[in-house]
Amino acid sequence: DIQMTQSPSSLSASVGDRVTITCRASQGISNYLNWYQHKAGRAPKLLIYAASKLQSGVPSRFSGSGSGTDFTLTISGLQPEDFATYYCHQSYTPTFTFGPGTKVDIK
Amino acid sequence: EVQLVDSGGSLAQPGGSLRLSCAASGFIVSIKYMTWVRQTPGKGLEWVSVIYSGGDNTYYADSVKGRFTISRDNSKNTLYLQMNSLRVEDTAVYYCAGRSGSGSYGMDVWGQGTTVTVSS
Numbered sequence: 001d002i003q004m005t006q007s008p009s010s011l012s013a014s015v016g017d018r019v020t021i022t023c024r025a026s027q028g029i030s031n032y033l034n035w036y037q038h039k040a041g042r043a044p045k046l047l048i049y050a051a052s053k054l055q056s057g058v059p060s061r062f063s064g065s066g067s068g069t070d071f072t073l074t075i076s077g078l079q080p081e082d083f084a085t086y087y088c089h090q091s092y093t094p095t096f097t098f099g100p101g102t103k104v105d106i107k
Numbered sequence: 108e109v110q111l112v113d114s115g116g117s118l119a120q121p122g123g124s125l126r127l128s129c130a131a132s133g134f135i136v137s138i139k140y141m142t143w144v145r146q147t148p149g150k151g152l153e154w155v156s157v158i159y160s161g162g163d164n165t166y167y168a169d170s171v172k173g174r175f176t177i178s179r180d181n182s183k184n185t186l187y188l189q190m191n192s193l194r195v196e197d198t199a200v201y202y203c204a205g206r207s208g209s210g211s212y213g214m215d216v217w218g219q220g221t222t223v224t225v226s227s
Contacts, residue, residue, distance in 0.1 A: 043204075094166040
């Protein structure tokens with residue numbers, strides 16, 4: 001199975017900050033990398049699919065990049081509603097895997 | 108637009124069984140695959156199982172293989188997860204989710220989650 005790692009595991013940031021989260025796959029997954037936002041008590045929300053495509057309805061301050069094994073999620077100008085946990089997810093193989101998550105909280 | 112409503116979560120004893128359901132409405136024919144994802148207390152998201160449209164291929168996480176079975180009833184537009192030989196570590200919020208967009212990418216539709224507690 002493909003293993004996914006994320007860094008950092010948590011970070012503290014202020015409103016307006018630029019935040020970058022990285023995700024690494026244990027083997028090449030082309031662009032089959034997706035990013036989700038998850039808040040407690042709510043269903044996860046797809047932000048980015050195919051590594052860099054913005055899901056409909058998601059603010060443009062979210063962006064994704066990368067291919068192969070290394071990927072990045074960037075939030076340009078953190079907003080109060082962005083404090084949450086972010087997960088990467090590979091759909092390259094039919095046995096999906098998620099990264100361990102990155103918790104973004106208020107500094 | 109596709110909407111999902113999952114149900115069936117409850118308290119079960121170790122070794123017991125539960126069946127989760129996920130009712131779909133909307134533009135069902137657009138769905139490429141349906142999956143179950145869980146979040147255990149204090150931990151992250153864990154993929155559980157997937158069933159693909161147009162062939163019914165199914166796949167499972169190693170942690171549930173041989174114990175859980177994913178299936179669907181197209182006549183009822185409903186996805187199921189039969190959970191047998193439950194363990195304490197299966198305690199989690201279970202979400203059904205699916206892909207209605209193009210390609211085999213991320214899950215863009217989600218149920219609200221249903222809670223499974225395994226305890227004696």
